[in-house]
Amino acid sequence: AQSVSQHNHHVILSEAASLELGCNYSYGGTVNLFWYVQYPGQHLQLLLKYFSGDPLVKGIKGFEAEFIKSKFSFNLRKPSVQWSDTAEYFCAANQGGKLIFGQGTELSVKP
Amino acid sequence: DTAVSQTPKYLVTQMGNDKSIKCEQNLGHDTMYWYKQDSKKFLKIMFSYNNKELIINETVPNRFSPKSPDKAHLNLHINSLELGDSAVYFCASSPSSGRRDTQYFGPGTRLTVL
Numbered sequence: 092a093q094s095v096s097q098h099n100h101h102v103i104l105s106e107a108a109s110l111e112l113g114c115n116y117s118y119g120g121t122v123n124l125f126w127y128v129q130y131p132g133q134h135l136q137l138l139l140k141y142f143s144g145d146p147l148v149k150g151i152k153g154f155e156a157e158f159i160k161s162k163f164s165f166n167l168r169k170p171s172v173q174w175s176d177t178a179e180y181f182c183a184a185n186q187g188g189k190l191i192f193g194q195g196t197e198l199s200v201k202p
Numbered sequence: 203d204t205a206v207s208q209t210p211k212y213l214v215t216q217m218g219n220d221k222s223i224k225c226e227q228n229l230g231h232d233t234m235y236w237y238k239q240d241s242k243k244f245l246k247i248m249f250s251y252n253n254k255e256l257i258i259n260e261t262v263p264n265r266f267s268p269k270s271p272d273k274a275h276l277n278l279h280i281n282s283l284e285l286g287d288s289a290v291y292f293c294a295s296s297p298s299s300g301r302r303d304t305q306y307f308g309p310g311t312r313l314t315v316l
Contacts, residue, residue, distance in 0.1 A: 123301045129243075134206075134292065135307040142302050179243055188233070188299040189258050192245040 093118040093186040097193035104172050105201050112167040112196050114156075114182030123185040124165045126156055129195075130178045138180075141165060152176070174202045205229050206308035208293050214314045215283055222279045223311045225293030233257075234276035235294040235305060236268060245292070251276055252299045280313075288315045 094117040104110060116122055126138040139150025146158040156167045165182060177200045182193040206227045215221050227234060235258075236248040250258035251270040265281045280287060290310045296303035 121301075125304070127307075134309045135245075137304055137306075140304060181245065185301040185303075187258075188301060188303075189235070189247040189250060189260075190237075190245075190305060191247075195243045195245075197243075 093122075093184055093191050095182055095184050095191050095193040097180075097182055097196050099196045100194070101197045101199070103199045103201065106174055107171050108200075110167070110169040110172045110176070110198070112180055112182075112198070114165045114167065114193055115163050116165065116182075116184045117163065118184065118186070124156075124158065125183045125185070125190065126150065126154070126165075126167050127181045127183060128178045129181065135181065138167070172198070172200050174200045176200050206293055206295055206306050208291075208308040208311050210311060211309065212312050212314075214316065216316055217283055217285060219283050220279070220281045221283060221313070222277055223291055223293075223313070225276045225278070225308055227274055227293075227295040227306070227308075229295055229297075229306065231295040231297050231306075232273055233296045233299045233303070234270065234273070235296075236276065236278050237292045237294060237307075239290040239292060239310070241289070249276075249278075250299065257299055283313075283315045285315050288313055 096115045124141045127135040149155045180196045183190040233252045235250045249268045254270045267279045270276045293308040294305040296305045
């Protein structure tokens with residue numbers, strides 16, 4: 092069965108710092124990968140997704156992610172974070188129509 | 203113009219009670235899901251319905267019974283509630299059950315069992 096791992100449990104950054112959140116998946120075949128964000132008290136929102144093609148995908152709010160097949164990774168990046176990016180970030184892979192989520196990474200941005 | 207809505211938002215109840223959570227989507231999607239988010243924020247799928255038919259049924263106690271009266275609604279009924287059922291339950295929908303389909307989530311229902 093496919094699994095998804097996020098190794099950073101809690102990341103604390105100052106505003107304007109660059110962000111990279113790690114995500115690794117276990118499946119060796121075709122993967123469909125997603126990053127979702129959950130702002131405090133809110134529902135999950137899609138940031139970006141990768142199916143095929145250009146391994147560098149751009150999402151909303153200045154986020155991007157790079158799919159590296161050889162490393163089984165799909166890391167999320169943002170060049171300069173803002174206080175409003177404080178949230179929980181979830182990486183997920185779609186296996187047979189169901190989303191397999193990583194453990195989540197809590198991002199705290201200090202003003 | 204809420205896309206995926208859930209009621210209630212909060213639910214506090216005693217152990218042993220039976221409760222239901224309702225979910226509705228107005229996106230015209232064929233597939234709906236229930237996910238459970240535990241206290242450590244880990245999200246796990248419970249069920250999925252495609253056009254009113256159950257297609258995914260994870261290892262969930264049979265005290266949990268989903269019902270889909272039509273493809274726009276997916277309700278979750280829980281019998282004999284236990285302390286461990288306390289969690290946030292998210293409903294989601296997607297255009298189809300395909301692996302590339304984006305799933306859109308509802309606001310969640312925070313269930314607290316006392």
